[in-house]
Amino acid sequence: MRRTQPAAPCxxxxxxxxxxxxxxxxxxxVVVGVLAMALDAGVLYLQRRQAQSAADAASLAGAYALYNGxxxxxxxxxxxAIARQNGFTIPTSYVTQPKPTQIAVKVSSSPPRFFSALxxxxxxxxxASATSQANSGSSGTVPYSTASLILLNPTAxxxxxxxxxxxxxxxxxxxxxxxxxxxxxxxxxGGTAADxxxxxxxxxxxxxxxxxxxxTGVSLAGDPLSSLTPPSDPGSSTNQDAYMRSYRxxxxxxxxxxxxxxxxxxxxxxxxTMSPGLYYFKNGVSFTIANGATLSGTGVTIYTEGGGTxxxxxxxxxxxxxxxxxSNGAIQGVVYMQDRTSSAAPxxxxxxxxxxxxxxxxxxxxxxxxxxxxxxxxxQVVVDSLNLSNDAQITVNYSASAVASRPGPYxxxxxxxx
Numbered sequence: 001m002r003r004t005q006p007a008a009p010c011x012x013x014x015x016x017x018x019x020x021x022x023x024x025x026x027x028x029x030v031v032v033g034v035l036a037m038a039l040d041a042g043v044l045y046l047q048r049r050q051a052q053s054a055a056d057a058a059s060l061a062g063a064y065a066l067y068n069g070x071x072x073x074x075x076x077x078x079x080x081a082i083a084r085q086n087g088f089t090i091p092t093s094y095v096t097q098p099k100p101t102q103i104a105v106k107v108s109s110s111p112p113r114f115f116s117a118l119x120x121x122x123x124x125x126x127x128a129s130a131t132s133q134a135n136s137g138s139s140g141t142v143p144y145s146t147a148s149l150i151l152l153n154p155t156a157x158x159x160x161x162x163x164x165x166x167x168x169x170x171x172x173x174x175x176x177x178x179x180x181x182x183x184x185x186x187x188x189x190g191g192t193a194a195d196x197x198x199x200x201x202x203x204x205x206x207x208x209x210x211x212x213x214x215x216t217g218v219s220l221a222g223d224p225l226s227s228l229t230p231p232s233d234p235g236s237s238t239n240q241d242a243y244m245r246s247y248r249x250x251x252x253x254x255x256x257x258x259x260x261x262x263x264x265x266x267x268x269x270x271x272x273t274m275s276p277g278l279y280y281f282k283n284g285v286s287f288t289i290a291n292g293a294t295l296s297g298t299g300v301t302i303y304t305e306g307g308g309t310x311x312x313x314x315x316x317x318x319x320x321x322x323x324x325x326x327s328n329g330a331i332q333g334v335v336y337m338q339d340r341t342s343s344a345a346p347x348x349x350x351x352x353x354x355x356x357x358x359x360x361x362x363x364x365x366x367x368x369x370x371x372x373x374x375x376x377x378x379x380q381v382v383v384d385s386l387n388l389s390n391d392a393q394i395t396v397n398y399s400a401s402a403v404a405s406r407p408g409p410y411x412x413x414x415x416x417x418x
Contacts, residue, residue, distance in 0.1 A: 044111070044124060044126060047109070047111055047126050048126045048128065050086070050087060050088075050181060051088065051107045051108070051109065051126050051127065051128040052107075052128040052130070053086060053181045053200060053201050053216075053217075054082075054083050054086035054087065054088045054107050054128070054181075055083070055105050055106065055107040055128040055129055055130040056130045056132075056179070056199075056200075056217050056416055057082050057083070057086055057179035057180075057181075057199070057200060058079040058080070058082045058083040058086070058090075058095070058105040058107070058130070059079060059103050059104060059105040059130040059131055059132040059416065060082075060130075060132045060179055060199065060219070060220050060414055060416060061078045061079050061081070061082040061154075061179065062075040062076065062078050062079035062095060062103030062105065062132065063075070063101075063102065063103045063132035063133055063134045063414040063415075064078070064134070064154075064220060064414050065078040065079075065103075066101060066103065066134040067134035067135070067414055072097050075095070075097070075103055076092045076095040077092075079095045079103060079105050080092060080095060082155070082179065083105065083107060085155070085180075086180075086181060088107045088109060090105070090106070090107055090108075094106040094107070094108075098131065099133075101133050101134045101135070102131055102132065102133045102134070102417075103131070103132055103134075104129065104130070104131040104418075105129065105130055105131075106127065106128075106129045107127065107128050107129070108125065108126065108127040108128075109125075109126055110124065110125050110126075111124055111126065129418075130416060130418065131416075131417055131418035132219075132414050132415060132416050132417060133414065133415050133417050134414050135414065135415060147172055147173045147174060147175045147197075147380070147398070148170040148171065148172030148173065148174065148194070148379075148380055148381065148396040148397070148398040149168065149170065149172075149174045149175070149194075149380075149381045149386065149396055150174075150175045150177075150224060150380070150381070150382045150383075151174075151175065151176045151177060151178070151383060151384065151385050151386060152177050152222075152223055152363055152364075152382070152383070152384055153177060153178050153366075153384045153385045154177050154178060154179060154199075154220065155178055155179060155180060156178045156180060156183070156384075156385050157178070157180040157181075157182045157183065157185070158180075158182060158183075158184075158185040158385075158387070159176050159177070159178035159180065159183045159184070159384075159385040159386075160174065160176050160183065160184045160185070160196075160198075160385070160386055161184075161185045161186075161385075161386070161387045161388065161389075162185070162186040162187065162188075162190030162191050162192070162208060162388050162389075163187050163188045163190045163208075163388070163389040163390075164188050164189070164190060164389045164390045164391060164392075165188070165189045165190055165390075165391045166190040166369070166388035166389050166390065166391060166392040166393070166394075167190060167191060167192055167388070167392075167393055167394070168192040168194060168388065168394045168395075168396065169192070169193075169194075169393070169394070169395045169396075170192070170194045170395070170396045170397070170398065171396075171397045171398050172194070172380075172396070172398030173194060173195040173196065173197060173212075174192070174194050174195070174196045174197070175196075175197050175198075175218075175221060176196060176197065176198040176199065176200075177199055177220055177221060178198070178199060178200050178385075179199045179200040179220070180200045180201070181200055181201040181203075182200070182201060182202070182203045183198050183199065183200035183201060183202065184196060184198055184201075184202035184203070184210065184214075185202070185203050185204075185208075186202070186203075186204045186205075186208030186209060186210050187203075187204065187205045187206045187207075187208040188205075188206045188207060188208060189206070189207040189208065189209075190208050190209075190388065190389070191204070191208050191209035191210050191211070192209075192210060192211075192212065193211045193212050194212045195212040195213040195214075195215075196210065196212060196213070196214050196215070197215045197218045198214070198215070198216055198218065199216075199217070199218055199219070199220050200216070201216050202214055202216065217416055218416075219414060219415040219416055220414050223340075223363055223382070224382065225340075225359070225361055225363070225382055225404055226340075226363075228331070228334075228337075228361075228404060230303065230337065230339070230340070231278050231280060231301065231303050231329050231330070231331055231337070232329060233259060233280055233282065233305075234257070234258055234259050234278060234280050234329050235259060236259050236261070250267075250269040250270060251270055251271070252270070252271045252272075252273075253270060253271070253272050253273070254272075254273050254275060255272055255273065255274045255275065255279070255297075256275050256277075257274075257275060257276070257277025257278050257279055257300075257328060257329065257330070258277075258278075258279070258280065259280045259282055260279065260280065260281045260282065260285060260287075261282050261283060261285060262285055263281075263285040263286045263287070263288070263308075264281070264285070264286075264287050264288065265288040265290050266288065266289050266290055266293040266295060267290055267293060268290050268291050268292040268293060269292050269293065270293050270294070271293075271294045272289075272293065272294065272295045272296070273295075273296055273297060274295065274296070274297030274300045274320070275297070276297070276298060276299030276300060276323065276327075276328060276330065277299070277300070277301075277327075277328035277329060277330050278301050278303065278328060278329030278330045278331075279300065279301070279302045279303070280303050280305065280329070281302070281303065281304045281305060281308045282305050282306075282308075283305060283306055283308075284305065284306035284307040284308045285304075285308050286304065286308045286309050286310065286311060286344075287302060287304065287308070287309075287310050287311070288310075288311040288313065289310075289311070289312050289313065289316045289318055290313050290316070291313040291314050291315045291316065291349075292315045292316065293313075293316050293317075294316070294317045294318075295316070295317070295318045295319070295320070296318070296319045296320065297319075297320045297321070298320075298321050299321065299322070299323040299324070299327075299328075299330060300320050300321065300322065300323070300330065300335065301322060301323065301329070301330035301331045301334050301335065301336075301337065302320075302335070302336045302337070303336075303337045303338075304337075304338050304339060304342075304344075305339050306339055306342065307339075307342050307344045308338075308339075308342075308344065309338060309342070309344040309345065309346045309347070309362075309365070310336060310338075310346045310347075311346065311347040311349075312346075312347065312348050312349060312352040312354055313347075313349045313352070314349040314350050314351035314352060314372070315351050315352075316349075316352050316353065316354075317353045318352075318353070318354045318355065318356070319355045319356075320335050320355075320356045320357070320358075321335065321356070321357035321358060321402075322334050322335040322356075322357060322358025322359065322379075322402065322404075331404065332404065333358050333359050333379075333402060333403045333404035334358055334359050334361060334404045335356045335357065335358030335359065335360060335378065336356070336358075336359075336360045336361065336362070336378075337359075337361045337362075338361065338362035338363075338364075338365060340361075340362075340363040340364065341364060342362075342364055342365070343364040343365060343366070343384070344365060345365050345366055345367065345368065346362060346365060346367060348367070348368070348369050348372065348374065349372070350370060350371035350372045350390070351371070351372045352372050352374060353372075353374065353375065354374045354375075354377055355375055355376045355377075356376070356377060356378045356379075357376070357378070357379055357399075357402050358378060358379055358380075358402055358403065358404070359378065359379060359380045359381075359382065359402075359403045359404040360377070360378040360380070360381045360382070360383075361382045361383075361404065362382075362383050362384075363382065363383070363384065364384050365383050365384055366383070366384050366385045366386070366387065367381075367383050367385070367386050367387070368386075368387045368388075369386075369387070369388045369389070369392035369394060370388075370389050370390045370392060371389075371390040371391055371392055372392060372393075374392070374393065374394050374395065375393075375395050376395050376396075376397055377394050377395060377396055378396055379396070379397060379398060379399045379402040379403050380396070380398055380402075380403040380404070381396055
């Protein structure tokens with residue numbers, strides 16, 4: 001008769017649970033510690049990037065002050081102020097002058113530990129530094145020699161802003177002069193595939209996209225058309241005011257170049273043709289293409305003096321081209337020029353259809369597009385800043401032969417050198 005071996009006694013369930021609990025007690029601090037260090041490292045990396053952006057922006061601001069003829073003390077103050085705007089308070093001793101044309105900035109902070117406080121005490125330290133140089137004379141190639149869109153504001157957050165599926169389509173690059181860490185902001189499915197050079201930084205969220213090459217920390221560049229002389233006032237040789245007051249909607253009209261001293265509104269349903277030449281809107285008066293009007297013209301420059309601007313109401317169709325050579329007071333390559341000291345914003349209402357060939361130049365104006373489709377808005381756009389939302393679609397097809405020329409060498413004011 002086979003003898004049966006007695007079964008091994010089962011370890012009580014309570015004993016096994018005890019082993020698991022003991023093992024968990026040993027490993028949990030290790031796992032938590034590793035996670036804590038990883039989380040703190042991520043936060044530290046983000047803060048380090050912010051510190052570097054602040055140092056870059058502060059040194060550029062200080063160098064720009066030197067470029068404009070300020071002394072070192074003023075340059076120090078400018079650098080400290082920009083660092084503060086970017087979230088870092090630094091003493092003036094952190095701003096030095098290695099050479100007469102250079103400004104060096106150091107930025108540091110001591111963020112507290114968060115999860116990793118389990119493994120150590122005290123604060124962490126992050127630091128960044130940058131040096132910029134103020135240049136004089138010409139520097140050859142500018143960073144936006146083939147830029148379709150040039151945004152001149154030096155500090156604005158969201159200087160280039162996208163939201164609500166709005167997009168820019170362009171055959172050239174984009175230059176953004178703002179030194180803000182969020183100088184370019186693409187959110188809510190808005191964005192562009194264009195290459196972008198930006199002095200500061202950029203951010204994307206909620207499906208926003210910037211799918212071209214993004215180069216941050218580029219040198220601050222001035223207005224490429226700053227040397228362009230505004231057109232001369234053609235005088236009041238023709239009585240344009242009375243003539244324009246007859247433009248009241250349905251019908252076809254021919255507009256003539258000259259001086260306009262009262263605001264002009266092209267009536268709803270009318271078809272208007274601008275003869276070649278300069279249209280000079282004087283003393284702050286504006287030019288409006290009213291809802292439903294159609295406007296066309298070849299060899300045209302529109303100039304608004306003082307606080308005047310141009311307005312495109314909903315449902316308008318505009319097709320204009322700049323002159324290929326300066327004549328009749330018009331400026332080669334310029335289809336629209338606004339007094340470069342005026343911040344009056346040109347208006348583009350929802351549903352406008354604007355086709356312009358040439359440079360659209362409003363150095364201090366912030367453009368806002370909220371909806372509507374603007375095909376081939378211009379060959380080049382030079383403005384303060386640009387905000388697009390609500391499915392606005394902007395096309396800027398750069399053409400070197402169509403844009404305003406830049407007479408003489410270009411002066412490249414400051415450069416980030418370290």
